[in-house]
Amino acid sequence: MPIRILPLQLANQIAAGEVIDRPSSVVKELVENSLDAGATHIEIDIKKGGSKLIHIRDNGCGIPKDELSIALSRYATSKIASIDDLENIMSFGFRGEALSSISSVSRLILTSNTAYQNEAWQTYSEGRDMQVIVKPAAHPIGTSLDVLDLFYNTPARRRFLCSEKTEFQHIKEVIKRIALTSFNVSLVLTHNGKLISKYNAVNHDTKIESRLSLICGKNFIQNALRIDWHHNDLSLNGWIADPNSWNKIPNIQYCYVNKRIVRNKLFKHAIHQAYQIQIRDNNHPPSYVLYLNINPRDINVNVHPAKHEIKFHQSRLVHDFILQSIINALQTNSPTDYTFYLKSIRNLQSAGDNQFIQPVILSINxxxxxxxxxxxxxxxxxxxxxxxxxxxxxxxxxxxxxxxxxxxxxxxxxxxxxxxxxxxxxxxxxxxxxxxxxxxxxxxxxxxxxxxxxxxxxxxxxxxxxxxxxxxxxxxxxxxxxxxxxxxxxxxxxxxxxxxxxxxxxxxxxxxxxxxxxxxxxxxxxxxxxxxxxxxxxxxxxxxxxxxxxxxxxxxxxxxxxxxxxxxxxxxxxxxxxxxxxxxxxxxx
Ligand SMILES: Nc1ncnc2c1ncn2[C@@H]1O[C@H](COP(=O)(O)OP(=O)(O)OP(=O)(O)O)[C@@H](O)[C@H]1O
Ligand SMILES: [Mg+2]
Structure with missing residues (x-):
């Protein structure tokens, strides 16, 4: 076969495979868009495990009428403007690919209204390359997306979808993960018209724990040790399982970096190593919900199209920081102890200059x-x-x-x-x-x-x-x-x-x-x-x-x-x- 350039629609559909592999990845991308738009209330309605309909409605800032069509184009984003911005990302999205990927494999309706418009506008697109039609609509400030008949034009992928129940379980899991990080946003999930999960927005600490207990179970929160460690630009917060209560704690492993749920071997390794050092028990995988906050310049989030992988520029430093935080929490076993201690020693001069990545050499004169x-x-x-x-x-x-x-x-x-x-x-x-x-x-x-x-x-x-x-x-x-x-x-x-x-x-x-x-x-x-x-x-x-x-x-x-x-x-x-x-x-x- 001679070499030829693929038609735009086919190229987009191939690229979409990296971002959108099942209904839950559509939900993840769309809810993250709503969070980036500053929404405080997001509704997610699913029909038939997401293969029939995924409807997401938010009260974020909305998209202006004249940007509606372009929002569906590939590499169209309002989140970065230059290569330098790539090094300082705090938003979930930045690649400008999600909407274009979704629209290339579904029938997509985008409706939005902003505070600066008198009326809402709607676009409809079916597959890529179709002309986008923009027409007036009724919608409060915010955005709604309707993704219909996912993979209707890529039958091979549609065939690979699992049962309605399994696909919905994946969606539920995505919402759980988001609910565990965006505490100040309320999330409502329905399936085939039935309310499945409702997470009210919370701001207070005790309420945070009640959301955690809703997601991870009462046993987790009752038997978890709290972590709250800071050092310069790094902080690690969250909960780890108390090793004395293995049998009571469900198997939960969530790591977030700057609010983004990540799969990161180094993060996982540091946690496991801390448990191994401290407990010397590797038969039980530790349970944890941990949030690492780090200067965005110190990580690379542009590693994979699905954006759940990241790289740390100073991996050794981050590894040791996580390791030591967890070892200390396991040893101390008492959250109040280290709150006091944090106040008095946070960002000590002597702990600065990344001394912890260079072992001290004792010279004896x-x-x-x-x-x-x-x-x-x-x-x-x-x-x-x-x-x-x-x-x-x-x-x-x-x-x-x-x-x-x-x-x-x-x-x-x-x-x-x-x-x-x-x-x-x-x-x-x-x-x-x-x-x-x-x-x-x-x-x-x-x-x-x-x-x-x-x-x-x-x-x-x-x-x-x-x-x-x-x-x-x-x-x-x-x-x-x-x-x-x-x-x-x-x-x-x-x-x-x-x-x-x-x-x-x-x-x-x-x-x-x-x-x-x-x-x-x-x-x-x-x-x-x-x-x-x-x-x-x-x-x-x-x-x-x-x-x-x-x-x-x-x-x-x-x-x-x-x-x-x-x-x-x-x-x-x-x-x-x-x-x-x-x-x-x-x-x-
Ligand atoms: N719910 C929303 N509310 C407001 N603006 C939105 C919403 N969804 C998308 N947009 C706008 O559309 C643009 C394109 O969205 P899209 O998800 O394709 O790209 P992105 O979020 O910038 O990057 P990524 O592909 O990494 O998600 C966004 O940059 C944003 O400006
Ligand atoms: Mg996005």
Whole structure:
């Protein structure tokens, strides 16, 4: 077949497929147009699941008579005028495609009136390329759209429609999603003349919750934790399921970015990761209704014709912000707590400059370094007295060898025995390594301050703790050690503000950890970097009891990188030689 330009109508119908794939996408586009027009009341009447009629009527600003025909043309929009506007979009629509797409696959009647006209006007168009007829009509200020016989001229697509009931369910879902974000707009949905949903406009907080409960169910709102976090241009609000009430909460997942419902993997990932870190349960998908507000310049909404996908320019920053907000909400479990806290710490200078995407590098100068041996000596004495933990036995051995160069590797992992021991082959010898001890060494080296290593990470939202005078004194006494470890705790009046912690501690319930650490410090006579690091390692409650082969390989690679000195003279509780020669001799007996 020779190459030829497709007729305009066919081109439009093909393009329409990307925007309009079923009646619910027509409803979504038309209701979003009404919202963009400032409507506060929208009626949606559906007949036969939307395949016979979709009627949307709003009380928005209306379309002037002389713009009615052009509104149906492709790329006709009043929402952007230049490429720069694309970077600053706050309206739902901006592509100028929806009405033209809908009109190319249906019989469309558009009726509208504005505050500046004496009468309403109506256009009728059937398929694209038909001449649009404009005639006077009766209509109050606002707009009505009647979409009749959807896909009448594209039989293949009409055949793909599901049952009337299923198509209507999709429409109902679209209205629910809109009702969850446009709280100040009333929405009335009918099907075949029967009232199905009615969402009255709400402005007050308590009423917002009643709309939420209408849409997501009473159980959701009664068992949800409220989120309300801000940082510079970013804010995250909404509700997340209280993990203690999994069984009572329906499966609901709605993410909005600047009021637009979105499908965004990063957003979802941050939520799931927060639950995994905090609850360590990935059997239940978390339920949530979350609203992220972000400077429109920091996102790209023009990713897909249906406009439900977006891209964040600073994806790492947004991910970490969502992650930390949810972790904190899950830890705090009490909305009142953080309302107070927000007031006092919002947009702190120290949290600015996107510090949270750059891990802090703790450099230890020579003077600070001289602090180390002293602490280690103290720690040795302490260890002699309390020789209880596995680590304490060999920790000094580990640190004293710190400046020596790495030799090679622990060996090749041949097998993981009993899910806890790695059988290693090195040259001609076989060794058995305890994976749990290796893991503790790794955690130790990740927390213990080292030259030029990435040790701590500022919290996006610092944590506020109320403390007594006695504890303030403790912080002052131990501030040097805390700083070296990377715990940034500052005293402000009767409060402690936690601004950064070593990276491995980020998974902990930090509020609880710091409170327990203060109790620990209060009961210790000698505190050194080593002893505090050990204590912090002991508090990590993610002890693994099962290791598979690849986890063992990754662990050993990390340990070799972080603690090369361990290779030279591995402690006896970490590694043991297997006397293979004596076994061979036995065979020859
Ligand atoms: N209900 C309405 N009230 C007032 N104006 C409307 C309404 N619906 C559409 N319009 C006008 O018609 C124009 C075209 O609408 P259309 O939905 O095709 O494009 P858009 O909303 O600008 O972009 P998109 O294709 O991304 O939705 C809009 O820009 C708006 O000016
Ligand atoms: Mg639109």
């Amino acid at each position: 020579d003077k600070e370094n001289s602090f180390l041996p002293l602490s280690i000596e103290k720690n040795k004495e302490l260890n002699n007295e309390q020789n209880s933990s596995i680590l304490k036995k060999d920790i000094n051995h580990n640190i004293n060898q710190k400046n020596q160069l790495p030799v090679e590797t622990f060996g090749r992992v041949l097998h993981v025995f009993d899910s806890r021991y790695a059988l290693l082959e090195k040259k001609d010898s076989l060794k058995l390594l305890s994976l749990s001890v290796a893991n503790r060494f790794l955690k130790y080296t990740q927390i213990f301050p080292g030259k030029g290593q990435l040790k701590s990470k500022p919290l996006i939202i610092p944590i506020l703790l109320k403390i007594t005078d006695h504890k303030i004194e403790l912080i002052n006494i131990h501030s040097a050690i805390l700083n070296l470890i990377g715990i940034d705790l500052q005293v402000e009046k009767q409060h402690l503000i936690l601004r950064a912690v070593p990276i491995p501690l980020l998974k902990q319930n930090l509020k609880k950890l710091i409170e327990e650490m203060l109790n620990y410090l209060a009961h210790q006579q000698n505190v050194s970097i080593a002893s505090l690091t050990e204590w912090l390692v002991d508090q990590q409650d993610d002890e693994k009891s099962y290791w598979n082969y690849s986890q063992a390989v990754i662990l050993l690679a990390e340990l070799e990188k972080n603690s090369p000195q361990l290779l030279q003279l591995p402690p006896s509780n970490l590694i043991q030689n297997i006397e293979i020669k004596s076994v061979i001799n036995e065979l020859h007996k």
